[in-house]
């Protein structure tokens with residue numbers, strides 16, 4: 001169902017994204033070792049990743065790094081190793097002989113015991129060694145093993161040099177492909193440092209697949225197809241107005257479709273509920289940032305209210321929050337771009353998602 005709120009897992013539930021799926025498959029076919037799947041929030045990265053992995057026909061491990069980070073407050077090697085092995089073993093669970101040969105390969109690591117889906121560590125696991133064994137297994141089987149990390153920028157907060165581990169794998173393990181997604185594109189780029197001579201992945205090649213929002217025609221067609229699938233009659237005028245408000249952000253379009261098609265709400269009710277949900281969601285997403293500096297909130301608010309240039313934004317921020325020096329202010333702005341909350345075109349800053357813009361406009365920022 002197109003309007004299912006969960007990230008999609010099946011090709012038939014995924015609207016379009018043909019070009020991106022092809023590009024992903026092409027990278028795998030060419031044996032590329034590093035693939036990045038980038039895009040602001042709610043554009044369907046996790047859905048695309050799920051479907052691309054399933055369609056690849058290759059064994060894979062998929063780790064939701066964001067939820068791992070928020071569950072544990074960090075990402076210890078042992079937990080990551082457990083997740084990788086659990087996920088990989090489950091994707092090969094139906095292919096018995098393939099799975100048994102993987103099991104045998106992994107059991108040759110000292111201190112690691114694998115049986116079926118059960119993984120036991122008798123001592124602290126060495127992820128590099130585990131990846132080496134996975135690579136050898138994949139080589140023997142003449143397949144690629146895909147290691148997919150959804151929202152991989154959270155790896156940078158783990159206190160462990162996962163960038164070094166990825167660099168080691170990219171350089172030395174030819175049968176493994178790393179796929180990393182990121183909604184905080186600048187943060188992911190900083191973490192990887194493909195163009196930073198001080199970082200281990202410097203100079204490495206990565207395939208970048210950048211997810212864009214749907215255009216107006218696709219957005220309308222997406223809503224129409226979804227309603228048709230549910231047998232719900234919705235006026236074209238309603239659909240046009242929804243796309244006007246939500247733009248081509250598939251996450252919001254899906255929510256709107258769900259509220260109208262499944263919950264049977266009217267246009268007005270559906271939009272009200274959607275913005276209410278968005279307020280809760282976006283406030284939560286922004287809370288850590290704003291707790292760190294209230295000025296992040298002020299900057300976003302300035303932009304949401306129509307201030308687009310460095311100086312007009314700064315003027316607003318100083319008016320509401322007191323003086324701030326230029327360098328510090330520029331740094332905050334730059335970070336908001338890296339987090340994907342702001343977009344910079346020429347000299348103009350804007351909020352890429354109109355729903356987020358609306359929420360930010362109404363944000364109550366308590367005085368310090």
Ligand SMILES: Nc1ncnc2c1ncn2[C@@H]1O[C@H](COP(=O)(O)OP(=O)(O)OP(=O)(O)O)[C@@H](O)[C@H]1O
Nearest residue numbers: 005006007014015041042043044045046047250251
């Ligand atoms: N191509 C698509 N066709 C149909 N529904 C989609 C598509 N892409 C995403 N969705 C839906 O949009 C919503 C957001 O998708 P998803 O979680 O995959 O996006 P995301 O970019 O990973 O979001 P986040 O940044 O929050 O992690 C979900 O409800 C999902 O089912």
Ligand SMILES: [Mg+2]
Nearest residue numbers: 045046047150
């Ligand atoms: Mg996601």
